[in-house]
Amino acid sequence: MDAPDLFAPEKAALRRAREALEQGDGEIAHRALAELIQGFDRMIRDTGRLINHADRTERELNRANQKLRELTEELTFRSRHDGLTGLLNRETFIGETLPLMESDPVILLLLDIDHFKQVNDRYGHPVGDKIIVGVARVLRELSPEQALCGRLGGEEFAILLARGDWAGALRLANGICAAIREIRESPHPGLRVTASMSAAASVPGTRFDTLYVCADDALYRAKSLGRDRIEEVPDWITPDD
Numbered sequence: 001m002d003a004p005d006l007f008a009p010e011k012a013a014l015r016r017a018r019e020a021l022e023q024g025d026g027e028i029a030h031r032a033l034a035e036l037i038q039g040f041d042r043m044i045r046d047t048g049r050l051i052n053h054a055d056r057t058e059r060e061l062n063r064a065n066q067k068l069r070e071l072t073e074e075l076t077f078r079s080r081h082d083g084l085t086g087l088l089n090r091e092t093f094i095g096e097t098l099p100l101m102e103s104d105p106v107i108l109l110l111l112d113i114d115h116f117k118q119v120n121d122r123y124g125h126p127v128g129d130k131i132i133v134g135v136a137r138v139l140r141e142l143s144p145e146q147a148l149c150g151r152l153g154g155e156e157f158a159i160l161l162a163r164g165d166w167a168g169a170l171r172l173a174n175g176i177c178a179a180i181r182e183i184r185e186s187p188h189p190g191l192r193v194t195a196s197m198s199a200a201a202s203v204p205g206t207r208f209d210t211l212y213v214c215a216d217d218a219l220y221r222a223k224s225l226g227r228d229r230i231e232e233v234p235d236w237i238t239p240d241d
């Protein structure tokens, strides 16, 4: 079925007016003109309403689009970052190291907060969370802008420096340990925090797992040698390690 012609009355009035004009019949032409004026009036009102409606719909669509963009950005951020600290989460951190490790020599710093179970047990989990956030802040503030900073799990963090120099990486690790010793959490003046760290470097083409295992061994050594210290892996890690 054909859609109804919305302007059928106006078209009919126009046709009658034309015919009246051709026939020179003033009275019929006058009536047709009156009908046309009415129809024209109605068209202006309806068109105005339609334009307003379309404007409103367009504004609503723009707002909905903007909201969708913000939600997408937030979802992307959440899927890539750790919810508590805002650092890269484990999967993203490892994923981002892969292309860098393929092309560059890198230095991996691992960090694990010392005796963190005791912090939770003595001061409660929420205070433990604040300490984790404080440690993450130290990492973010002291690391160079291009460094990758991630929370690998619980109280374990990692920094990857691409093309970083060894002396600079150790200076950074020392600075981080010193800043963590300064963390205070009111109202707990007795609460002191330390962290153990390790540093390991690899040549291009080394797998993340290979580098990580070596750095993790060194971190374990730092723990067993008394904590609050940095243990280095002396040799460059290669793909054959």
Ligand SMILES: Nc1nc2c(ncn2[C@@H]2O[C@H](COP(=O)(O)OP(=O)(O)OP(=O)(O)O)[C@@H](O)[C@H]2O)c(=O)[nH]1
Pocket: 084, 112, 113, 114, 115, 116, 117, 118, 120, 124, 125, 126, 127, 128, 129, 132, 153, 154, 155, 223, 227
């Ligand atoms: N508050 C808080 N605690 C966490 C979180 N994730 C892990 N933990 C706690 O971190 C603690 C880690 O304890 P352990 O692995 O025994 O290590 P540790 O006590 O730090 O001892 P060392 O590493 O040997 O110095 C556990 O008690 C976990 O419950 C977190 O997101 N928030």
